Amino acid sequence: MDKIRIVGGNELNGTISISGAKNAALPLMIASLLTDETLTLENVPRLRDVAQLTQILSNHGVDYSVDGKRAGEDPLKGQTLHLTAGRIVDTTAPYELVSKMRASFWVIGPLLARMHQARVSLPGGCAIGTRPVDFFIDALEAMGADIEIDKGYILASCSGGLKGAHIVFPKVSVGATHTALMAATLAQGTTILENAAREPEVSDLAHCLVGMGAKISGIGTDKLVIEGVDRLHGYRHSVIPDRIETGTYAMAVAMTGGSVLLEGAREELMESALDAIRKTGTQITQTNEGLQVTRTNGGIQPADISTEPFPGFPTDLQAQFMALMARSKGTSRITENIFENRFMHVQELARLGARIQLDGQVATVEGTDQLHGAQVMATDLRASVSLVIAGLAAEGETTVSRVYHLDRGFERLEDKLSRCGAQIERISA
Template sequence: MDRIRIVGGSKLNGTIPISGAKNAALPLMIAGLLSEETLILDNVPRLADVAQLQRILGNHGVDIMSAGKRPGDHEYQGQTLHISAKNIIDTTAPYELVSKMRASFWVIAPLLARMQEAKVSLPGGCAIGTRPVDLLIMALEKLGAELTIDGGYVIAKAPGGLKGAEIDFPKVTVSGTHVALMAATLAKGTTIINNAACEPEIVDVADCLNKMGARVTGAGTPRIVIEGVAKLHGARHTVLPDRIETGTYAMAVAMTGGDVQLSGARPELLQSALDVLTQAGATITVNNDGIRVSRNGAGLSPVNVSTAPFPGFPTDLQAQLMALMSCAKGSSHITETIFENRFMHVQELARFGARIHLDGETATIDGIAKLRGAPVMATDLRASVSLVIAGLAAEGETMVNRIYHLDRGFERLEEKLSACGATIERISG
């Protein structure tokens, strides 16, 4: 099993190209099931989760052609996928495929909308709390689907097709919004989603669906309206840049010092996180090529943050901020409001010497002058990269084990960091 070895203490200087967003690429690929025609997606990141979803879609009979690098292409430019779901040969998504990644459960929406039936295994994926699918099931039932759960599978039928409805989510749910949005595009009549998630990735999927002939308005607001259409056609769409990757590298620069251009980043996608970094003592400059992050020798200031749905501070940057605050001058408080159980990185950060005290969903971090390198273990996708950030700033050597979590969400992490002067390498086997 691969590991990452880091020798800390180097400042980061240079340019890091930001990849396409995993959290948009996955639902965009799934949206390809809604049409018989080909959906072309540009700037798709090369990630383990993307490869896994290609296998899942292939199981349904979807042909996916990946356009390789052309001469002159930059190595970090994402791949182009041609997704053709002309003939769906199987409406079952089996446990052995779905169990590896939660987002793959979302295939239930386009399969039900287009084929009027689906049998999808209950999901697996990250070990963060329960993250149930009850709101997704509620949304599909509102649209007229009949759902039963049998032997760990959700069996869904809509014999006469789905019908437009009003869906009121009791809490903001990104996965529920994606599922309702995709299913409603082919439903008869109008669907209104109330208390919809406002994340940029929802807007990206809605933009793509509209290019395919859907009639979606209000994406990015809490009220999305979808006028159902009889069928969708092919389209071409570019995946938006990854705001979590952007925020992660911005925090790495704030942690180590230095000056890095985050090429292709879009500041409006993570303004709340950039505001927190500025408060902590980093200098953020927006320019034509993205975002420049720097920190001179001045120390880090403590911050108090609660995670919140977009446009608030993202839960997916909480672990990275905690690593950063472990070296701030004073005490910081981070409250996690989105996922229970999302403090699994605390014990691993403590191995660097970080002083973190948990009280319910709030962590108090008492900053120390210097972290010390240590062997640590990745626990989930976002937490694992917080260990990399800590290792970059720590004295001595850090070995991050179980890094398959990192490969699910960060494209060529060690290459991007070593190009900016970090001493970091992947050790295979």
Template sequence: MDRIRIRGGNRLNGTIPISGAKNAALPLMIVSLLTPGTLSLSNVPRLADVRLLQRILQNHGIDIMVAGKRAGQNGMMGDVMHLTAREIADTTAPYELVSRMRASFWVLGPLLARCGEAKVSLPGGCAIGTRPVDMHLMAMEKLGAEIAIEGGYVIARARKGLKGAHIAFDKVSVGATHAALMAAVMADGDTVIENAAAEPEIGDVAECLVKMGAKIEGIHTPTLRIRGVTSLSGAEHSVIPDRIETGTYAMCVGMTGGDVLLKDANAGHLAAVFDVMRRAGIGVEAMNEGVRIHRNGHALAPVKVDTSPYPGFPTDCQAQLMALMSMAGGTSMIRETIFENRFMHVQELARLGADIHLHGDTAEVRGVKKLTGAPVMATDLRASVSLVIAGLAAEGETLINRVYHLDRGFETLEEKLSACGADVSRLAGG
């Protein structure tokens, strides 16, 4: 199994291109189930989760063609993917595929909308706490589907098609919002989704659906109004830049010092993170080409942060911030309000010398003067990259094991960091 080796202490200087957003690319690929036309997506990141979802969609009968590189392209540029679901060959999403990636559960809505039936395995994915699908199923039932759970599968039927409905979520859920939106666009009549998640990735999916002929109002707000249509066409759409990757590399620079342009990053999608970084003493400048991050000499200041749904501080940047604050000049308090089991990186950061104490849903991070390299193990996607951030500043060598977690969400991470002066390499096997 591959490992990542980091020899810490180098400042980062240069340019890091930001890839397409994984959390937009996956649902955009699933949207292709809704039309017999071809959905052409550009800026699709080259990630393990994308490859796995390709297999799941091909199981349903989708033809997928990934365009080859053009002259002058480098390995850090995303793919162009053409997805065509002329006919749905199979409405079952099997356990052996869905259990490996939670987002693949979202095929439920499009299969119901287009075929009137679906059999989808209950999901898997990162082990970061209880993430039930009850709100997904509630939304399908509101739209007229009959739901049963048998043998670890959700069996859903809408014999007379889906019907428009009023759906009010009792808490904000990105997955449930995606599910409701993708099902409602072809339901008969009007649908209102209240307390919808307003993440940029959901807005990106909604804007793609509009290109395909969907009628959606309230995009990028907590209230979505959808007038169902009988069919959707193909379209061309470019995936938005990855705000979590943006925040991650920004914190890498904040940790090591230096000056880096995060090319193509959208500063507006990460306002809460950049506000916290400025409070910590890191320079953040929005530019036409992206976002410039710089820190030269001065110490990091501690911060107090609660994670919350967009536009608040994202849970997907919590582990990275904890690594950053491990060398701040004082004590930081980081409260996790979204997932109850998302502190698994704490014990691995402690192996590098971090001083972190947990109090229920809050981590007390007491800044230390230095971290020291050590063998560590990735436990989930975001936890794994927090170890990279810590390793970049640690004295000596850090070896990160189980890096398949990193490969699920970060495209060419070693190349991007190495190009800016980091001593980072991948060790095959071992």
């Protein structure tokens, strides 16, 4: 099993190309099930989750191809993926595939909308909270689906097709919004989604669906109105840059010092997170090429954050911000409002010398001048990268094990960081 080895203490200087957003690419790939024509996605990251979802879609009968290498192409930039669901041959998403990645559960929406039936295993994914699928089921039932749960599978059908409905989500859910939005594009009549997720990845999916012929208004707000159409067609769409990767590398620069251009990054996708990072004494400037992140003088200032649905501070950057605060000159408070079990990285950061006290969903971090390298273990995707950026600023050698979590969401992280002066390498066991 691979490990990441880091020798800390080096500033980061140079350019890091920001990959396409994993959390946008996955629902966009699933949207290919809605049409028998080809959906072409540019700037798709090369990640384990993308490869896993490609296998799941292939199981449904989706043909796919990836553009080959081009002369002068940067290997750290995204790939172009062509997906064609000309004929869906299987409406079952089996446990052995779905259990490896939670987002694959979202196929239930397009399968129901286009094929009027679906048999989908209950989902798996990172163990960071219960994340029930009640909202998904309630939304699809409101649109006329008959749903049963049998031996770990959801059996869904709608013999006459889905019907438009007025759905008010009791809690903001990105996954439920993705699923209901895709299903509604081919439903008969008008669907209204209230208290819908406003995340940029939801808007990216909506814009792609409009390009495919869907009729959607209210994009970017918490009220989406979808007028169902008879069919969708092919389209070419570029995946938005990954705001979580952007925030992670920005915090890595804040941890180590230096100046790095995050090529392709866009401030409007993550203003709350960038505001929090700026409070630590880090300069962040939008340029024509991306975001320039610089920390040259003074220590890291403490800052308090609370995770919230977009446009608030994203839960997927909470672990990284905790690592940053571990080296601040003071006390900070981090409140986790999204998931009830997302402080599993605390004990591993403590092995590096971080001083963190937990009280329910609040972590109090007492900054320290120096972290010290140690052997640590990743517990989930975002926790794994918090240990990496802590290791970049720690004295001595840090080894991060179970990095298969990291490979689910960060494309060639060690290559991108080493280009900027980090002493980091992957060790294959």
